[in-house]
Amino acid sequence: MSRTLGVLISGRGSNLQVILDAIDEGRLDAYVAIVISNKNDAPGLERARKAGATTAVLSHEDYDSREAFDEAVLGRLSEHDVEVVCLAGFMRILSPVLVRAFPNRILNIHPSLLPAFVGLHAQKQAVEHGVKVSGCTVHLVDEELDHGPILLQQTVPVLEDDTEETLSARILEQEHKLYTEAIRLVLDGKVRVDGRRAIIET
Numbered sequence: 001m002s003r004t005l006g007v008l009i010s011g012r013g014s015n016l017q018v019i020l021d022a023i024d025e026g027r028l029d030a031y032v033a034i035v036i037s038n039k040n041d042a043p044g045l046e047r048a049r050k051a052g053a054t055t056a057v058l059s060h061e062d063y064d065s066r067e068a069f070d071e072a073v074l075g076r077l078s079e080h081d082v083e084v085v086c087l088a089g090f091m092r093i094l095s096p097v098l099v100r101a102f103p104n105r106i107l108n109i110h111p112s113l114l115p116a117f118v119g120l121h122a123q124k125q126a127v128e129h130g131v132k133v134s135g136c137t138v139h140l141v142d143e144e145l146d147h148g149p150i151l152l153q154q155t156v157p158v159l160e161d162d163t164e165e166t167l168s169a170r171i172l173e174q175e176h177k178l179y180t181e182a183i184r185l186v187l188d189g190k191v192r193v194d195g196r197r198a199i200i201e202t
């Protein structure tokens with residue numbers, strides 16, 4: 001497998017930054033061929049440019065359907081020979097167009113212990129539900145939201161006085177450790193998928 005990544009973002013891009021830094025510092029053997037944002041004001045775009053990565057903005061509002069937007073994204077990823085796609089705060093649900101083009105080669109990071117608290121504001125959901133432990137999950141992307149086979153998870157305790165903000169900050173610290181580790185496993189061919197289970201071969 002080539003080690004060429006495409007990263008899709010919509011906002012802040014702190015997970016993107018960690019990937020770029022890990023590559024720059026020699027901790028992750030990979031190459032970010034393109035960073036695509038569906039928002040032209042995503043701060044993550046500037047992070048990508050500073051790291052010398054190619055960027056593209058494709059606004060979903062310019063397309064008639066989810067599939068048409070995904071075809072355009074797929075076009076860019078293909079142009080750059082992307083092998084593995086990393087969703088890093090990409091706030092769009094993928095259609096089968098993208099999922100089928102990269103079977104078990106799209107990763108997402110989500111700020112909860114899936115399958116708990118899918119969708120938006122996972123940390124707020126955790127605080128409001130009163131769970132004592134939450135965390136983050138890196139999973140392979142399938143055609144359902146926050147659903148595909150789980151690669152890695154990290155727990156984070158929920159404290160009595162946690163707010164959405166304080167919990168989010170502590171989960172984010174763990175996200176930043178987990179994502180590069182998961183990307184490395186996939187690029188190294190260490191992941192075998194058996195139904196819902198992603199088996200890590202050591």
Ligand code: GRF
Nearest residue numbers: 012013014015089109110111
């Ligand atoms: C992270 O919490 C990630 O888990 C979720 O969206 C957020 C993106 O943050 N999918 P950033 O843009 O990587 O800083």
